[in-house]
Amino acid sequence: MTHSADNNSAYETDALIAEDIGAYLDQHQNKSLLRFITCGSVDDGKSTLIGRLLYDSKMIFEDQLAALEADSKKVGTQGQEIDFALLVDGLAAEREQGITIDVAYRFFATEKRKFIVADTPGHEQYTRNMVTGASTADLAVILVDARKGVLVQTRRHSYLAHLLGIKHLVLAVNKMDLVGYDQQTFDDIVAEYSAFAEEIGIEAFTAIPISGFKGDNITDAPSPQTEWYDGPALIDHLESVEIANIAAQERAFRMPVQWVNRPNLDFRGFSGLIGSGTVAPGDAVRIVPSGKTSTVKSIVTYDGELKEAVAGQSVTLTLEDEVDCSRGDVISTADNPPEASDQFEATIVWMDEEALKPGRGYWLKLASQMVTATIAEPKYEINVNTMDHLAAKTLQLNSIGVAEVHTERPITFEPYSDSRSLGGFILVDKITNATVGAGMLHFSLRRAQNVHWQATTITRDDHAGMKNQKPRVLWFTGLSGSGKSTIANAVEQRLNLMNRHTFLLDGDNVRHGLNKDLGFTEADRIENIRRVGEVAKLMTDAGLIVLTAFISPFRAERDMVRSMMDECEFIEIFVDTPLEVAEERDVKGLYKKARSGELKNFTGIDSPYEAPAEPEIRVNTVEMTVDEAADHIVSQIMPLK
Template sequence: MSGTYEYEADALIAEDIEAYLAQHQHKSLLRFITCGSVDDGKSTLIGRLLYDSKMIFEDQLAALEADSKRVGTQGQEIDFALLVDGLAAEREQGITIDVAYRFFATDKRKFIVADTPGHEQYTRNMVTGASTADLAVILIDARKGVLTQTRRHSYLAHLIGIRNIVLAVNKMDLVGYDQAVFDRIVADYRQFADSIGIADFVAMPISGFKGDNITAASPNTPWYSGPALLPHLETVQVDTAAMQARPFRMAVQWVNRPNLDFRGFSGLISSGTVRPGDAIRVLPSGKTSTVARIVTFDGDLDQAIAGQSVTLTMADEIDCSRGDVITIADEPVQAADQFEATVVWMDEAEMLPGRPYWLKLGTQTVSATVHAPKYQVNVNSMEHLAAKTLDLNAIGVVTLATDRAIAFEPYADNRDLGGFILIDKMTNATVAAGMLHFALRRAQNVHWQATDVTREKRADLKNQKPAVLWFTGLSGAGKSTIANLVEKKLTRMNRHSFLLDGDNVRHGLNKDLGFTDADRIENIRRVGEVARLMTDAGLVVITAFISPFRAEREMVRAMMAPGEFVEVHIDTTLAEAEKRDVKGLYRKARSGELKNFTGIDSPYEPPEAPEIRIDTSAMTAEQAADHIVDRLLGDAQ
């Protein structure tokens, strides 16, 4: 009999667990962040929410109590910040460095909270945490009032698109729960909020340490009639309903082809509703069809809404792949290749205008070039400042161009199709986060003019294959000398060529450019465009430029037809180049007279796999020229 009772008990427990899981599965989810200045009590507040919502296990609580005693928390009370500040460096310094994500739930809602750092140097971490949040809790220390980081984080939260703002005036216990203090802070913040476009916010007096107005109204603030923090978080309306009311959009993450009889397009619906029979359009191609089925693991659906991941099958065989966006046919998204955007720079190295980066927007990845900023935003005064570049944590408005059209919506309308990141092509590091504002229409009036004489015909007239011999190496390596010899040899062989020398183009085409990293990149971009036009004319183009950065040499390679770019590394040691120093440039650079000189105070990135490598210690300039010409003509046959 005992076995029967145990079986029945197990069955009841299983039913309870199933009911519990079902209950939580259908709860809505709120993602929110806590932000503000250093020591405003963000980590303490989250720890209190976890504690009050019974989301701490007994062993965690015991460890927390022990840690609280060890770090000397006043009066043996629990230091709730230790629940969140998980890094050893955070505990040692008593600050938050990285973004800490915590999950908790109440009977009404599930939550994911991001505790973001308050220090200005970790602004990029705050942006990361805010990028997926529906609500921001801006904390203010009642003793200090509105501070610079309060303004910075409020501006960033609004910029990222968070429209639900809670102004939590914390540590009210340390100012005697004085209503006048609370009212003065709220008035100061409202003035600032109006200036940056925050239309509304909910202000509440709290104490994360004491628990005032966290889960229930506090008797210490009888003058406050608004909601406590947790009940407000449980009931605040998020943008899910609004996104469901918008036109249908789904970025394709994967083409699902398990067999020859099934071809579906899988992705997360970012907005709208879709049903079988709906007419759809695929962007950027513009191909149209109708939805045949909405397929999920649990079976077909009659409709799917924003927030669901589904697989759509089409009535027609249309070209659609990862990165495309499926939209409702009569209200498609835009497709463009030039944009105005706001960028938050997140890398230690400054932004280099003109350098190509990978741009990742949703499931689309393209090459993008960022132009010099239109202006940089001073988040303390909201001034628009002139800037040539952006450095760590800087925010600016820029123009960017992609190598092909991408489907998008303005970030203000759709985070999924308007928010992007920039990735350094060499290091694969994420260097920036951005928000698209609008497409730049000016390029749509410029069309490529077809000509009857093709580049192939021009090359045939010259009886040669176009090519770009791209000489790169340190100053003094011998690039110009060898390049000049190569052109002389080609001319004697009746080959049509043109030599673009680094010094010569700076007398005309690039005389407006200096020698900063940004100007060097623009110098190479312009030369690359000229070289491409010359290959269209059927010429063999010889260039002699230091061109110190691999990324820009690869940028020029990408401009050319396959096989037409030949990278020639004139490989000379720095010591040997300095010994030659015909122009006295190294001497001036060593003395500080010449700034941004490659090899001294500006880097040179040698080619990793050049088509031709010339070791100048092993051959003369004449021998090097012969070797290059032999390789060029041999490859052309």
Template sequence: MAATPATESQYKVDTLIAEDIDAYLDLHQHKSMLRFITCGSVDDGKSTLIGRLLYDSKMIFEDQLAALEADSKRVGTQGGEIDFALLVDGLAAEREQGITIDVAYRYFSTEKRKFIVADTPGHEQYTRNMVTGASTADLAVILIDARKGVLTQTRRHSYLAHLIGIRHIVLAVNKMDLVGYDQARFNEIVADYRAFATSIGIEQFTAIPISGFRGDNITGPSPNTPWYSGPSLIHHLETVEVDTTDDQARPFRMAVQWVNRPNLDFRGFSGLIASGSIKPGDPVRILPSGKVTKVARIVAFDGDLPQAVAGQSITLTLADEVDCSRGDVIAVADNPPEVSGQFEATLVWMDEQELVPGRSYWLKLGTQTVSATVQPPKYQVNVNTMEHLAAKTLDLNAIGVVTLATDRPIVFEPYAAARDLGGFILIDKMSNATVAAGMLHFSLRRAQNVHWQATDISRDHHATLKNQRPAVVWLTGLSGAGKSTIANLVEKKLARMNRHTFLLDGDNVRHGLNRDLGFTEADRIENIRRVGEVARLMTDAGLIVITAFISPFRAERDMVRQMMAPGEFVEVHIDTPLSVAEERDVKGLYRKAREGKLKNFTGIDSPYEPPINPDLHIDTTQVTPDEAAEFIVKRLIP
């Protein structure tokens, strides 16, 4: 059947519509992306501003708008007008308190650019959440209430944004409608902020007078600020140049996320290229081992690639069978990153429990996860004055510079040069909570100058001469539980069996090796660390080491276990109820602690964390010391 003029016309219209849709989708797909955060003090209007951006960019559906209007009337905080903050404050607690608690991520777009914005909390208690939002941002919008001016949180968030590496700063002086759009007030705030920004190294920023509630200078020039000739907020966000070419210009780096081994004929290493580019045949270095090989293939979802660049997720196959696993870094052979185990770093403490110097934490950097200890801070930073303050620890939201050491070398670059290999988090080993975010500055020179000296006589040779397997028998329990008595009996029984032993007793080592340590939590941790290192050296000599220490914290007992060879650490819980231990009180320590004459005493004003899964559990109310010693000996020598 021949087409009628009407159907031909409709066909042309449909074709044009389809072409327009395809063109629109293609344009939208290739728009650049800007990630930015809004931050500042409580009630500066961050959530309202983001709600206004969503509203003005037509990113709200009709049902959402209807719900927003209903919620605004119900809450009644804006005199019956739309409360844009309700679009972002999703938690019930946030709406009830009128503050942002969690980081809220929102997506919107304009004709020129796509955006992901993070609304970060302003309350000091939730500064750690702001760090999370800033970690991937390209730009920060620092909001200031025109009535209040520059506040402590303004300084704190500006310092953190600069510290984390955000180089594009917008100073949005909000609520200008509440100060009569006063130009003098705006200029005063900008001058105050500039003085502070210069002191922390922020070289330039863009200041814009706005009203998130009224919409002034958000999407276009406001008639209420004829004295302001700069860009509107949206115009600046659309046009700010975020350089994405730097990553490709830097040397090639790819952290291995997964070893891809679907069959015996294929072995590839998968990951996201952090920087640089790579082609088949390029020489690469595997770190931390330092082995050099060449790229054989670049495998992607759609097949092999002739080249791959920063931002692409790929699988590399290598020309040689080299040892490479998750956590390793594949880098250009002639310009690799550094490898070290000791660093200076800036820490932003994010946990309610303060930093415990000497305690072992998990350090996660990229795909690398290692055990790390942090020394007492070199100093803490006062964000108001940039003064360096003496500090023994760091508490919630504190920022300090520290020295840290990892249990094995890791691949890194200074954070200022590369976020991917310079930024890390610390994780508490017991709670699995993220307790700090950190930025590596540099490797300590002593870490590169100290090398393990190989010896010709091995630990196996020492053990063979003694005809025994080395071990560390770690007796833990409350003071008065009977640890020293049982440990002494264990050593006597082993001596009768011609075993080579050494007994490390808690009181004895404090007369010499650890005489400089007190009984604070940090000192107790250092006490156990030193004893663990000594015990490890003694096992290298082939000895059976028996220790009797309260060692109240699980994290430190686990730290010592990790020092030893697999199977050589035997944790024995000498379990005695506190009431029974107090009745014994041979040394009169409990009485002094109850009278307040002995501080930080375990079981009274300092906690004891009993082992969860000890290798041996001995209840001293059920067995005699001699029976307990016999159980331990049978565990060592069946």
């Protein structure tokens, strides 16, 4: 086949175009990525600023621009000016109210760097949304309306950005066009903000006078209207700040293990995202928390083996030795490993409509680790408007407080101020799987390092063997008046006749001694069950069959006790009695007092009861007598060896 000169020319042109495109893609792929947020008071111009950045970086397609111009006319923008905020305020509710509600993420790029920007809400009730946007950001642009100066929201968002470890802050004094580009106005705002920043520990920030609407000092500085300003344009500053991943490369090596890669018997690697530092074949490493050491054999990626890997890269490490290492462990520099502990002080941002329940078990996720954690009653709540420390029994939606965190086993961590990846965590409700909180670890509690489990020669198996029985916890739950205590007592009598070693923990009896300091609030009910669970655990260690008769109204606490026991040792027995039947019985007169308002937080009346979803045993006291219920339970738990 032959080709004409024109065809050859066309092929050469196509080849050159392809080469240019390839070069452009390579250059774009190798650019560094900066994540940043915009935050501040309502109507400070956050969305407008982001829209301007997208427009000036030519990240708007022609059809988008046409739609934007049409929308700008609809919302009443004067003249032919474009309302850039409409590029970002995507929710209909946002456009109707003229505010930002959700976190809007946008991507744009310049010749030097790629960017992901989060437009975060200004309203106090959306603090959790702002925290979400800030959690992965390297920089925060704090906008201030030049006409209004430093406001409460300015202080709140600056504090949150600082709390969440954002190192680079930009004070963008916006709407300078509306104050005649007055230098004194700008200087006064910077001076006021400087005093506040020093008060909360912000060491440095960059102040820039801008107009997001007009474009002053966004891409070029100084603008003709601010010749008195001698600092960088906003884009120039964003292109030059140090990115967290780059800074993280200078710290000690840390890689949380996300997956043990074992495709065949000849390969065993540990995959994860490097949180900090660098690693190379031949480096000595330590597995935390086990403390086992080895040497890196190879660094494997999809594109082949590497001679070195750095923070921000996802890799698979193979080791020279067959060490025990699994998901949740951390591979670190051998001579400078992170700590492991099970008790911490932490700052917690509460993000759920339902308040924090001190003592309740939540899932705590930190890096690739997931454990059950309980939060103690807060030491104090932080008023982010005044920085005052307030007394608090719990944390409500959008509240921020400092509290002790206790985990079921030691976890590997570093203070959040040193490492976001090993210092930041989220809390997840065990029932709903909803993320209810986010937190930053400060330090491990000293007592966690000084208190150790003391091994004993006689084990729980020895205790059980001496009694010729298998330890069990028979957990009776149901409404007040359902018959829990009566049936539990009948079951214990039958077990006693069978020469079984038992002990009955009754709700009322325990409140005369061990739990006499607790009331009937949700927090006290949770602590009541936690203590009973710990006692029941000790009794099973002694080889006993433990019977407990407690309303225990919340599934989360019953599940918490179940998690304390060995597999198959916890038997949940639901004494299923309708509320109207229990209220008719009202042996103690409690329902009558609750209905009259004399007794507050009474289960079934003004406090909820969460019935077991899948109890091991269910007895209906409307259909069964006490003896029939007891016989049924004993037959279900046999054999007891």
